[in-house]
Amino acid sequence: MKRLRMGLIGVGGIAENRHIPAYQALTEHVEIVAVQDVNLVRAKEVAEKNAIPNVFEDYLKMFPHVDAVTICTPNKFHEPIAVAALNQGVHVLCEKPMAMNADEGKRMLEAAEANNKIFMIGYHYRFVDSVMLAKESMQEVGAPIVTRVQALRQRKVPGWGVFINKQLQGGGSLIDWGCHLLDAAFWLLAPSKPIEVSAQTYQRLSKQPNQVNDWGSYDHEAMDVDDHVSAYIRFDDGSTLLFECSWAANIKADKTHISISGENGGVNVFPYEFYQPKHHRMMETRADTKEDQQEAAFLQAQNFVDACLGKDTLKSNPKDALLVTKVIDAIYESSEQGKSISIN
Known part of the structure; x- marks a missing residue:
């Protein structure tokens, strides 16, 4: 062979x-x-x-x-x-x-x-167990209405490599960490496609001296990328996505979250749970899934x-990855211009 x-x-x-x-x-x-x-x-x-x-x-x-x-x-x-x-x-x-x-x-x-x-x-x-199971559940979720995505870290700006260098990386928390959750969410929501973004980026916390940072030290004066981002994304089917990501949030603990509320049911990805009105009440189904990054x-x-x-064929199509990059571009442009940006 x-x-x-x-x-x-x-x-x-x-x-x-x-x-x-x-x-x-x-x-x-x-x-x-x-x-x-x-x-x-x-x-x-x-x-x-x-x-x-x-x-x-x-x-x-x-x-x-x-x-x-x-x-x-x-x-x-x-x-x-x-x-x-x-x-x-x-x-x-x-x-x-x-x-x-x-x-x-x-x-x-x-x-x-x-x-x-x-x-x-x-x-x-896309290869995480709970995400793959959520993908299988989307037919039962039905047409999406509202999706919520959070990629939040408590005071974890990477203190190694070139992560805070915009010239080499192009961005910070969004382009490094938030992109993963956007890709997973867009994959779950397909064929729905994002068409408009309104967003704001920040770098206030990471520019402060005397940092509390769990992932090593870095030069706060050299920091020139986003440490926090929020966005509101509209889709071609009328559904919306509420997005937030951060390297340095003042929150209780790290949070990785994707949940989708649809016409027929709802799914939470981390951990996997499925919600559905049935037998005149709300039913909740849980599954023993793994969130093993190495697997x-x-x-x-x-x-x-x-x-x-x-x-085999690719589970992660480069055209989908290009769409994520288009949305990232639109998020940064929306923040810079202070207005909504359409996605071609």
């Missing part, structure tokens, strides 16, 4: 803690044959630690040696690397978000379609590898 030859571009925490373990659990179908990073010393360390035979300083030189790559770089580099790989006939799994903006995302999608290559964005929440990462890797080998 042919094994997919995989290369990793960028060997930071997301590569080491999520993607490498996932591919190593699929050794019958995929082999990590190369890594690349601008920090060559770090790349060699990761390669030696994980018995990966080849190390490259230039990702362009990697392409002839691999069938697929996984891109784990800062957001600024997603588009040029993905387009270069796709144009060289290499399949691409790119970490979320898709790109810095929708224009970059369109170029990535066009390159994938022009070269007939598998192209996936790492929105692994979701494994299932995502398996889906991507199988799609590259022609054995």
